[in-house]
Amino acid sequence: MSQEQMERLTTLLPDWLETSRLHTSQGKVASYIPELAKSSQDALGIFIADSQGKVISAGDCGIPFTMxxxxxxxxxxxxxxxxxxxxxxxxxxxxxxxxxxxxxxxxxxxxxxxxxxxxxxxxxxxxxxxxxxxxxxxxxxxxxxxxxxxxxxxxxxxxxxxxxxxxxxxxxxxxxxxxxxxxxxxxxxxxxxxxxxxxxxxxEVNCADLARMALVLAFDGVDPCSGEELIPRRYVQIAKTFMITCGMYNASGEFAIDVGLPAKSGVSGGILTMVPGQYGIGLVGPSLNKRGNSIAGVHLLERLSKEFDWSLF
Known part of the structure; x- marks a missing residue:
């Protein structure tokens, strides 16, 4: 992460997150698994990690949630x-x-x-x-x-x-x-x-855990912090392809157009995504849209991707 991008992200991310948080009122917390219904509807947090150990976080990124x-x-x-x-x-x-x-x-x-x-x-x-x-x-x-x-x-x-x-x-x-x-x-x-x-x-994880897991995928199965290969590159390639085509349920095509990153969501409100070769990103926002994805999380990722030109496409 360049110093310039680090500074821009650090400056802009908290305000952008609060703007995205306003969208939580338009979604609903998952209730078909009764325990998930206890989640806070207006929670939203994000954690971004790079290969040099630099991290940026904002919002409720420390709250635990299930994958x-x-x-x-x-x-x-x-x-x-x-x-x-x-x-x-x-x-x-x-x-x-x-x-x-x-x-x-x-x-x-x-x-x-x-x-x-x-x-x-x-x-x-x-x-x-x-x-x-x-x-x-x-x-x-x-x-x-x-x-x-x-x-x-x-x-x-x-x-x-x-x-x-x-x-x-x-x-x-x-x-x-x-x-x-x-x-x-x-x-x-x-x-x-x-x-x-x-x-x-x-x-159960938090946003930092997701970002760290995403970072391994972003570097083709190698943990950039230790240099150890944890996953064969071919299997990461397969996983990231599925994330692009199927990872955001039946809104995956829309997400590919609007955000353009490999991603996987969960009905607890988590989203794991990455900028290949650069960052691992973990996000949580339990308020879901009709497709089962974090409504505020998708909004925030779209803004970040467009501002920093992260889309693979």
Whole structure:
């Protein structure tokens, strides 16, 4: 991060964030997972990190939140590291759906019934079944340790209240999993697969953790702070492509046009994004638009991308 850009960001970001915060009143906090309904609607925070250890933050970036669908990016990467591309994409496709993230429609209409991509719920449930381990506990522990390594924070853990809330209320996810089981897409018992899935969605982070994980992706799998390769470059390439095409649910095309960065959102209001080769960015804003993305977060990222010419396109 150049000194000039550092100074501009430091000066402008707090005011821009407060302008974006005004948009929180136009959205709603997710309530279909009861524990998420407790989130503050007007919260908004952002954390930006570069390869030299420089950071800029503004707003409520210290509040904890669960990763939800953001975790799908990293479980996909872990499954690829465990089994390789051929095995993973035998079970899940590579295309956007244009449907809601929890829709079952395409599973029923399209042969052979595999999920369209790894970032919709059916795809992420399938990917969760591909994580190596003898049982759900071992698989979940591998996921947690992988996330801790990427975030350089060994204190990251599950939010058990959210995990239990997801387990108790996840009837549609359970339906998706049974459909996948019926079609032979997942082999393990449904409850075992869903335990892994619900657990990784309930891993609790803050914006700094997301920014650090994003920074590894921004540098093609290498932790720029240590120089260690944590992820093979090819798998980062795959993950970032899915983030562009599917990462913001069925608003991914709109986000690509307006912001132009690889990103993944979650219904807790988190957004992980990056400027490749430059920055990792973590954001939280629990008030969601109709597509399930942070309404104020998207507004803030669009302004930042246009002001600093971050779009890849």
């Amino acid at each position: 939800q669908s953001i975790s799908k990016v990293f479980t996909l990467i872990l499954a690829l590291m465990d089994h390789g591309e051929e095995a993973v994409f035998f079970n899940v496709g590579k295309e956007p759906t244009g449907d809601d993230f929890d829709s079952m429609i395409k599973l029923e209409l399209v042969e052979p019934g595999i999920p369209f991509n790894p970032l919709i719920n059916a795809g992420a449930i399938t990917v969760s079944s591909l994580i190596s381990g003898e049982n759900p506990q071992e698989k979940s522990e591998r996921v947690l340790q992988f996330f801790r390594k990427l975030a350089a924070n060994d204190k990251i853990d599950y939010n058990l209240a959210v995990y239990e809330s997801e387990t108790e209320s996840g009837h549609l996810n359970r339906s998706l999993a049974y459909f996948l089981k019926q079609n032979g897409i997942i082999k393990d018992p449904v409850d075992d697969v869903l335990e892994v899935y619900f657990r990784h969605c309930s891993i």
